[in-house]
Amino acid sequence: MTKLATTAEQKPSPLEEPLRWYRTMCRIRRFDETIDELFAEGKVHGTTHLYIGEEAVATGVMATLLSGDVITSTHRGHGHNIALGGDIKAMMAELLGRTTGYCHGLGGSMHMADQTLGNLGANGIVAGGLPIAVGAGLGFQLRHQPHIVVAFAGDGALNEGAFHEAANLAAIWKLPVVFVVENNQYGMSGSVKDMFAIGHLAERAVGYGIPGVMVDGNDVFSVWEAATKATQNARDGQGPSLIEAVTYRYKGHSKSDANRYRTREEIQQWRQQDPIDHLREYLLEHDVSVEDLDHIRREEMQAVAQALQFAESSPWPTVDILEDAVYAKEETSYA
Amino acid sequence: MPEMTYGAAVRSAMEWEMERDSRVFIMGEDIGVYGGAFGVTMGMVDHFGKERVRDTPIAEEGIVGAGIGAALVGMRPIVEVQFSDFIMNAMDQVVNQAAKIHFMFGGRMSVPLVIRGPAGAGTGAAAQHSQSLESWFHHVPGLKVVMPAFPADARGLLLSAIRDPNPVLFFEHKLLYKIKGEVTESDEGLPLGHGLIRRYGRHATVVAYSLMVHRVLEAALRLEQKGWDVEVIDLRSLVPMDIPLILESVKRTGRLAICHEAVGRGGVGGEIAARVMESEAFDYLISPLLRITGLNTPVPYSPPLEQAFAPSVDRIEQSLEGWLTQEVSLT
Numbered sequence: 001m002t003k004l005a006t007t008a009e010q011k012p013s014p015l016e017e018p019l020r021w022y023r024t025m026c027r028i029r030r031f032d033e034t035i036d037e038l039f040a041e042g043k044v045h046g047t048t049h050l051y052i053g054e055e056a057v058a059t060g061v062m063a064t065l066l067s068g069d070v071i072t073s074t075h076r077g078h079g080h081n082i083a084l085g086g087d088i089k090a091m092m093a094e095l096l097g098r099t100t101g102y103c104h105g106l107g108g109s110m111h112m113a114d115q116t117l118g119n120l121g122a123n124g125i126v127a128g129g130l131p132i133a134v135g136a137g138l139g140f141q142l143r144h145q146p147h148i149v150v151a152f153a154g155d156g157a158l159n160e161g162a163f164h165e166a167a168n169l170a171a172i173w174k175l176p177v178v179f180v181v182e183n184n185q186y187g188m189s190g191s192v193k194d195m196f197a198i199g200h201l202a203e204r205a206v207g208y209g210i211p212g213v214m215v216d217g218n219d220v221f222s223v224w225e226a227a228t229k230a231t232q233n234a235r236d237g238q239g240p241s242l243i244e245a246v247t248y249r250y251k252g253h254s255k256s257d258a259n260r261y262r263t264r265e266e267i268q269q270w271r272q273q274d275p276i277d278h279l280r281e282y283l284l285e286h287d288v289s290v291e292d293l294d295h296i297r298r299e300e301m302q303a304v305a306q307a308l309q310f311a312e313s314s315p316w317p318t319v320d321i322l323e324d325a326v327y328a329k330e331e332t333s334y335a
Numbered sequence: 336m337p338e339m340t341y342g343a344a345v346r347s348a349m350e351w352e353m354e355r356d357s358r359v360f361i362m363g364e365d366i367g368v369y370g371g372a373f374g375v376t377m378g379m380v381d382h383f384g385k386e387r388v389r390d391t392p393i394a395e396e397g398i399v400g401a402g403i404g405a406a407l408v409g410m411r412p413i414v415e416v417q418f419s420d421f422i423m424n425a426m427d428q429v430v431n432q433a434a435k436i437h438f439m440f441g442g443r444m445s446v447p448l449v450i451r452g453p454a455g456a457g458t459g460a461a462a463q464h465s466q467s468l469e470s471w472f473h474h475v476p477g478l479k480v481v482m483p484a485f486p487a488d489a490r491g492l493l494l495s496a497i498r499d500p501n502p503v504l505f506f507e508h509k510l511l512y513k514i515k516g517e518v519t520e521s522d523e524g525l526p527l528g529h530g531l532i533r534r535y536g537r538h539a540t541v542v543a544y545s546l547m548v549h550r551v552l553e554a555a556l557r558l559e560q561k562g563w564d565v566e567v568i569d570l571r572s573l574v575p576m577d578i579p580l581i582l583e584s585v586k587r588t589g590r591l592a593i594c595h596e597a598v599g600r601g602g603v604g605g606e607i608a609a610r611v612m613e614s615e616a617f618d619y620l621i622s623p624l625l626r627i628t629g630l631n632t633p634v635p636y637s638p639p640l641e642q643a644f645a646p647s648v649d650r651i652e653q654s655l656e657g658w659l660t661q662e663v664s665l666t
Contacts, residue, residue, distance in 0.1 A: 070408065072404075101441070102440070102441060102443070103439060103440050103441030103443070104441040104442075105441075106438055106439055106440075106441050107439040107440055107441060111439040111440055113440060113443075115440070115443050115444055120404070120407050120408075120444070121407075121436065121440060121444070123432075124431070125427055125431050125432070128400075128427060128428070128431060128432055130400070131396060131397045131398075131399070131400020131401055131403070131404065131428060132400050132401075132403050132404035132407065132428075132432065133404055134397065134400065134401045134404060135400060135401035135402055135403055135404020135405040135406070135407070135408075135412070136404040136405065136407060136408045137404070138401055138404070138405050138410075139404065139405040139406075139407075139408035139409060139410045140408065142360060142386060142387070142405070142410065143409070143410075149404075161396060162396050162397070162400065162427065162428075165392075165394040165396050165397025165398075165400075166397055166400065166401075168392060168394065168397070169391070169392065169394065169397045169398070169401060172392065325437075325438050325441070325442060326437070326438050326476045326477055327437065327477065327479075327501050328437045328442070328445035328446075328447075328500040328501050329500070330445070330500055331445050331447050331500040332437075332442070332443065332444055332445045332500070
């Protein structure tokens with residue numbers, strides 16, 4: 001593990017935006033910590049993939065999106081939807097399987113997405129969303145719309161055939177797609193050191209004739225800076241690019257993970273580069289008070305607690321919704 | 336009414352929709368200047384341009400997925416898969432994505448996508464280019480499956496498939512592309528899920544679809560000479576399936592046979608049989624039912640072997656005759 005320096009040369013000013021990011025990152029973390037606790041208490045069933053430790057990636061990328069842009073998300077998608085501005089009440093209710101959830105309890109952890117905010121779907125299949133992202137970009141190009149697509153992927157997705165086909169299609173058609181690879185070091189238990197024969201995943205971009213950059217995914221400024229360039233290029237008709245955001249997940253891959261493939265020391269080392277602490281230090285250095293930051297964090301903890309209360313008091317769905325849920329009666333599209 | 340080939344009817348539906356609706360476009364391998372492996376898209380690129388008649392790399396998973404993504408942002412894509420066998424390369428996108436997006440996101444999105452391509456044996460293309468895999472898609476909730484037998488149906492059902500808000504698999508049997516029939520070039524689509532009685536009869540109901548409709552009709556003509564009066568149902572679409580039509584017919588004839596080219600094991604015929612057995616039509620059955628299907632093998636190459644694989648008119652005639660005769664001797 002190498003400590004990546006904060007290389008961002010640009011910083012947004014004034015502090016309004018970094019403060020908003022801080023709030024978003026606190027919300028993501030508290031949301032997923034709560035999910036973790038609920039699992040331990042047996043209140044949530046199935047499985048879930050927590051975004052804890054990776055908050056800077058979604059937050060920095062989403063800050064560069066405009067109205068009408070869309071994303072495709074992954075199985076580790078809670079953070080993406082929250083960073084887009086998703087409703088944590090509807091997310092919590094979905095996780096608890098309630099009728100007030102985003103998907104009325106039909107989807108669960110891996111299928112929570114707010115399409116009205118441009119989220120075309122979290123995805124239970126590794127790399128499954130990447131060809132879909134390319135198609136959304138094609139749709140925008142065919143209709144001469146100014147929107148762009150951000151396709152999130154984990155490191156594991158880069159070894160799926162779907163990534164290869166999607167990256168090539170986006171490249172040959174010069175589609176407005178930014179591939180954001182969240183390299184959290186492990187595809188379940190498979191270390192990137194064992195599963196790739198290249199040093200940096202961003203090198204894959206070369207094979208498709210598109211730009212690829214590697215950034216410190218725990219530094220929201222670096223992510224924001226790289227995403228600003230990549231999304232601007234996509235908007236300018238210069239085609240796709242790839243960002244490798246180097247980060248780490250503190251929690252196991254999913255609920256069945258006993259962390260046998262890594263050491264406690266390694267996790268501790270990464271915790272010392274925590275993305276939220278990192279941003280907090282920056283804000284403190286720029287004369288934001290501890291009190292103000294703590295206030296933000298408390299507000300977000302309260303918001304998540306309220307979301308949980310809302311979810312727990314929401315009704316369970318009944319089986320009569322199933323029959324009509326399989327086929328669409330009319331078209332529902334976004335963008 | 337103008338006469339056109341089945342292939343031309345498919346093209347006519349796509350052209351009609353592309354003229355009518357700017358959201359419709361087609362992509363696939365070699366569909367532009369080449370005109371598609373079976374010539375279905377011949378000339379379309381000259382009229383609609385390379386953007387809307389889009390040649391793709393050989394990347395079925397990528398292009399089916401791209402069709403889904405384009406559909407999600409408001410387009411109406413048609414993906415041509417060069418041989419329907421190649422949809423196997425795109426199964427994740429078809430089964431895990433397209434079929435489930437509407438459901439698993441709680442109805443918040445729909446996928447108006449058509450995946451069409453040639454199916455079936457009879458061209459000497461061997462095991463990986465000759466399959467009839469419709470039962471796989473028939474099995475997956477969220478997909479619709481259409482398999483027309485005649486040019487007019489190909490055109491009318493494809494219009495409806497393109498206009499449908501759900502993912503539709505549209506299979507065209509290779510041996511049907513050159514058959515001719517009268518086709519009205521109207522804006523009216525044929526509703527999915529409506530079968531048709533192609534021939535009325537009183538001794539037995541034979542349910543078929545795609546190429547087998549033609550072979551069953553021919554066998555029925557021969558049986559007529561021998562005193563057997565067979566009713567022939569053309570399903571036209573498998574999902575949704577016109578179960579009421581089948582039940583109504585079986586109640587009149589008292590006998591049910593099912594004929595499809597796909598291998599028998601796990602085939603659509605088993606489902607049709609089960610639906611009849613579970614219904615009130617069961618009480619009207621006067622004999623065991625009969626399935627006439629492809630052999631339970633991959634499609635072989637050598638002409639005599641390939642001919643033996645799919646039900647031929649001879650095999651259908653003999654099977655039906657033996658079955659009908661056996662029943663009579665039993666009663």
